[in-house]
Amino acid sequence: MKQNTHQQRTDNPWLGLMIGNSRLHWALFVDNTLNSAWDTDHLSESDMQQLAKTNTIPLSPSSSRPIFLSPNLPITLVLASVVPSQTKLWQTYPNVRLITLNNIPLKGMYPTLGIDRAIALYGAGKTWGFPILVIDAGTALTFTGADANQCLVGGAILPGLSLQFTSLGQNTGQLPLLETRLITSLPPRFAMNTTEAIQSGVIYTLLAGIKDFIQAWLSLFPESKIAITGGDGNFFQNFLQTHIPEITEKLILEKNLIFLGMEKILIGNN
Numbered sequence: 001m002k003q004n005t006h007q008q009r010t011d012n013p014w015l016g017l018m019i020g021n022s023r024l025h026w027a028l029f030v031d032n033t034l035n036s037a038w039d040t041d042h043l044s045e046s047d048m049q050q051l052a053k054t055n056t057i058p059l060s061p062s063s064s065r066p067i068f069l070s071p072n073l074p075i076t077l078v079l080a081s082v083v084p085s086q087t088k089l090w091q092t093y094p095n096v097r098l099i100t101l102n103n104i105p106l107k108g109m110y111p112t113l114g115i116d117r118a119i120a121l122y123g124a125g126k127t128w129g130f131p132i133l134v135i136d137a138g139t140a141l142t143f144t145g146a147d148a149n150q151c152l153v154g155g156a157i158l159p160g161l162s163l164q165f166t167s168l169g170q171n172t173g174q175l176p177l178l179e180t181r182l183i184t185s186l187p188p189r190f191a192m193n194t195t196e197a198i199q200s201g202v203i204y205t206l207l208a209g210i211k212d213f214i215q216a217w218l219s220l221f222p223e224s225k226i227a228i229t230g231g232d233g234n235f236f237q238n239f240l241q242t243h244i245p246e247i248t249e250k251l252i253l254e255k256n257l258i259f260l261g262m263e264k265i266l267i268g269n270n
């Protein structure tokens with residue numbers, strides 16, 4: 001039966017790796033359950049040499065509990081990547097399974113759709129039901145929606161929070177480079193200093209844009225849930241709750257959405 005083949009595939013521990021544009025996102029699954037998730041920088045040259053030589057992955061969720069991987073029976077690495085140059089580096093690893101759009105049971109996808117968007121969308125729909133809208137607040141901020149038939153409706157891509165600060169900081173003579181993690185409260189809308197003026201412009205414009213996309217989505221699919229993920233997911237969820245309290249009950253923050261999606265894809269019951 002289908003059930004058994006699934007169990008064979010998923011009962012052993014496996015490591016999920018999502019190669020994002022800024023960093024690597026990892027998750028360890030043990031007994032079909034997400035055991036731990038963590039982020040690292042992209043791997044260095046020497047890390048990659050170690051991987052090629054020993055088939056061990058020089059990373060661990062915590063230094064006190066390293067993952068020791070036997071070269072004879074390497075842990076399955078379930079890989080998805082939006083950075084083609086990084087994908088290639090992992091092809092030396094013997095037990096790697098690359099997830100591509102072909103593995104995702106969504107209809108109507110276009111060929112260049114980002115695999116992270118497709119996995120997160122599928123994971124969210126399988127978890128909270130279709131139709132669904134996913135907001136991924138990462139390096140890029142994306143909206144990706146699917147209808148009740150698990151068919152891609154489409155979405156939008158714009159520079160994420162840090163990238164907006166970076167583009168101002170790096171492409172102007174006088175503007176400082178602001179750090180997202182230092183922002184703990186909303187700035188005044190009409191700011192009287194440079195730092196808060198940048199924060200106001202970027203944050204209120206992003207919030208207004210997100211609100212507008214959510215409202216446009218809900219006018220098409222009033223019963224839809226909206227899942228938020230990505231490095232800035234917390235940030236936006238907090239502010240959206242105060243900004244548009246009426247959608248609070250529809251908003252779901254799930255930091256590990258990409259890994260929920262990988263798990264659903266491995267289980268394979270469409």
Ligand SMILES: Nc1ncnc2c1ncn2[C@@H]1O[C@H](COP(=O)(O)OP(=O)(O)OP(=O)(O)O)[C@@H](O)[C@H]1O
Nearest residue numbers: 020021022023137138139140160162180230231232
């Ligand atoms: N330690 C961190 N390093 C980098 N970005 C961080 C960190 N903590 C929070 N962030 C925020 O996360 C955002 C990047 O999100 P994320 O890590 O999801 O991006 P990513 O690696 O490009 O993944 P994706 O490709 O899925 O967007 C940045 O805008 C930044 O504000």
Ligand SMILES: CC(C)(CO)[C@@H](O)C(=O)NCCC(=O)O
Nearest residue numbers: 082112113114115116117140157
């Ligand atoms: C939009 C990003 C950068 C978000 O990580 C990624 O999904 C990507 O590279 N997408 C390809 C283009 C598209 O999704 O239409």
Ligand SMILES: [K+]
Nearest residue numbers: 021138139140
């Ligand atoms: K990205």
